[in-house]
Amino acid sequence: MNQKHLWLVGICSIFAACSTSTGKLPAESIRVNQLGYYPLQEKVAVVDSALVEQFTIADATSGKEVLKGKGKSTAVSEWPGKTRTTLDFSEIVTPGKYLLEVNGTSVPFEVKDKVLAPLADAALKAFYYQRTGMPIEEQYAGKWNRPAGHPDNKVMVHPNAASPQRPAGTIISSPKGWYDAGDYNKYIVNSAYSIGLMQSIYELFPDYFARQSVNIPESANTTPDLLDEMYYNLDWMLTMQDPSDGGVYHKLTTPSFEGFIKPIDCKQQRYVVKKSVMATLDFAAAMAQASRLFAPYEEDYPGFSKRAIAAAEKAYLWAKKNPEAYYEQDKLNKEYQPAVTTGAYGDNKADDEFFWAATELYLTTGKAAYREDATTKAPETFQTPGWPSVSALGVFAWLQPGRELNDADRTFAGLLKEKLLTYSEAAISGADTSSFHSPYGNKAKDFFWGCIAEGCANQGISLIYAYLQSGNKDYLANAYRNSDYMLGRNATGYCYVTGFGSKSPMNPHHRLAASDAIEEPIPGFLVGGPNPGQQDKVAYASNYPDESYSDTEPSYASNEIAINWNAALVGLASALDALSGK
Ligand code: 9MR
Numbered sequence: 001m002n003q004k005h006l007w008l009v010g011i012c013s014i015f016a017a018c019s020t021s022t023g024k025l026p027a028e029s030i031r032v033n034q035l036g037y038y039p040l041q042e043k044v045a046v047v048d049s050a051l052v053e054q055f056t057i058a059d060a061t062s063g064k065e066v067l068k069g070k071g072k073s074t075a076v077s078e079w080p081g082k083t084r085t086t087l088d089f090s091e092i093v094t095p096g097k098y099l100l101e102v103n104g105t106s107v108p109f110e111v112k113d114k115v116l117a118p119l120a121d122a123a124l125k126a127f128y129y130q131r132t133g134m135p136i137e138e139q140y141a142g143k144w145n146r147p148a149g150h151p152d153n154k155v156m157v158h159p160n161a162a163s164p165q166r167p168a169g170t171i172i173s174s175p176k177g178w179y180d181a182g183d184y185n186k187y188i189v190n191s192a193y194s195i196g197l198m199q200s201i202y203e204l205f206p207d208y209f210a211r212q213s214v215n216i217p218e219s220a221n222t223t224p225d226l227l228d229e230m231y232y233n234l235d236w237m238l239t240m241q242d243p244s245d246g247g248v249y250h251k252l253t254t255p256s257f258e259g260f261i262k263p264i265d266c267k268q269q270r271y272v273v274k275k276s277v278m279a280t281l282d283f284a285a286a287m288a289q290a291s292r293l294f295a296p297y298e299e300d301y302p303g304f305s306k307r308a309i310a311a312a313e314k315a316y317l318w319a320k321k322n323p324e325a326y327y328e329q330d331k332l333n334k335e336y337q338p339a340v341t342t343g344a345y346g347d348n349k350a351d352d353e354f355f356w357a358a359t360e361l362y363l364t365t366g367k368a369a370y371r372e373d374a375t376t377k378a379p380e381t382f383q384t385p386g387w388p389s390v391s392a393l394g395v396f397a398w399l400q401p402g403r404e405l406n407d408a409d410r411t412f413a414g415l416l417k418e419k420l421l422t423y424s425e426a427a428i429s430g431a432d433t434s435s436f437h438s439p440y441g442n443k444a445k446d447f448f449w450g451c452i453a454e455g456c457a458n459q460g461i462s463l464i465y466a467y468l469q470s471g472n473k474d475y476l477a478n479a480y481r482n483s484d485y486m487l488g489r490n491a492t493g494y495c496y497v498t499g500f501g502s503k504s505p506m507n508p509h510h511r512l513a514a515s516d517a518i519e520e521p522i523p524g525f526l527v528g529g530p531n532p533g534q535q536d537k538v539a540y541a542s543n544y545p546d547e548s549y550s551d552t553e554p555s556y557a558s559n560e561i562a563i564n565w566n567a568a569l570v571g572l573a574s575a576l577d578a579l580s581g582k
Helices: 003-022 117-129 138-144 188-204 206-211 225-239 277-297 304-321 329-335 351-365 368-376 391-398 407-428 451-470 473-486 563-578
Strands: 044-047 054-059 065-070 085-088 096-102 105-111 155-157 251-253
Touching (some): 044 096, 117 225, 117 563, 188 206, 188 277, 206 225, 225 277, 277 304, 277 351, 277 391, 304 351, 351 391, 391 407, 391 451, 407 473, 451 563
Antiparallel strands (some): 054 065, 054 096
16 A cells, blocks of 8 residues: 555544544444344344444333443454444343434334244245245245246256166156255255254254244144255155165256246256265265154155155165265266256265264164264364255254263263364354454354355354253353344344345345346345355455455355255254243
């Protein structure tokens, strides 16, 4: 920077400082959880200014002041020019509507019971909107109804997936399932992982989900809606298993992404591609877990629990025989036509998938061979879940409260618990004085493609397991802080879920929403969020990692929606709602 620029920056910051200390703050600079706070939850706002000395809280209806407090300045952020102030009004425990006033500017917030329940419901309902191969009807979807798209009853075996029983060009039927994301393809790795994460949370809070009703076609049956929704995709996944050997095709896809057109206008041929070890193991894990969870629901899903475990065992056998069958799209494209350029979900480390699959198979069948594999593939350290890193799902399964374990298994689970608690202790350290008063969101490495789900929400979910294992409420409080971050108390001031909050994404990278001629996006979807990679090359307003977000449709790197991200949203919102009395 040259001298002249330095001088200008100096003058500007003095001017900014003076105008903030004396004049009004823009309302935008006051960041709250835009959905509100539970009565017993810690309540904090963050102001994008270092110069807030005091604040007041008034009852929004009567205008009467109910609290006066002082701001606490937070640690200076990693990025220049960003010093913020934290306002703590946790003393407000009475449900109601309030106004937070800072330097003459007011923003509303709410305190209420069940504050995240509508979000948890909408997050699950989002999967219904993503269903392929059936009409999305008005009685369930309101104005977002649409005719059935992508029947997937004439899917072609791609040359890279050819086998003696199914040569290239063989036509198979592989209907149902969810669209993966903003695109229209169906990917086993991401599907199975998303189901695994949601089924884990279901296993934690079965009573919560038994009471939930989100108005989907199966809501009237006796199975909880969450499981009904999982079934719609599990049923598709079963068709992706090659019956001759148990291997699972990596994905069902068009060669290249479709345009921003309606599902019914899509005409490209769809293919199943090479069977991969990742898809096969993730499939095995989710099916083995589903087999346990669906066992009580034989009436609605006759025979499924048995079918699921048989499919899982067959898949696992295939994976043991093909442990290096990675899906390497670029390599395959050099050998086979047509080239496939859609999402790769490539991953060349299978230990975590073996660990998760062996764990679920052991917990469902009790067979010693699976236990042996699970213990040898156990992770060295705890890592929060994400589609390429699924060991946490295995850890969660071992740590399921109330699971009956023998002594040896209890010892093994104890080791995993230690790893989870070591991770959690490090994660929450410093959160109290950090810029956003949260364990997530204070370091550059927190921001990447899909980080609001796979970084922020999944850290929250991990902390919930740590709380349930240890009883330490700090972990739970920090999980709530991550939900505050996701819902508005963050660097951009966005509540990152469509249809929720006062400032939320209007232009997600979502083909269904973009082609439906309805102004509002389909509600209940978590977008990927700030991503300094900015791979989509759209114009971002800032290059700071936590501000690298663009609410524009072409921004696939920061503003897409995806089933794995919504799985994280279902998990965090449902768990926090279920635990809100604690
Ligand atoms: O979630 C995926 C992210 O971790 C990767 O960095 C990114 C680029 O490979 O792909 C993301 O997944 C996309 C998938 O490949 C295709 N459907 C849309 C997904 C969300 O962007």
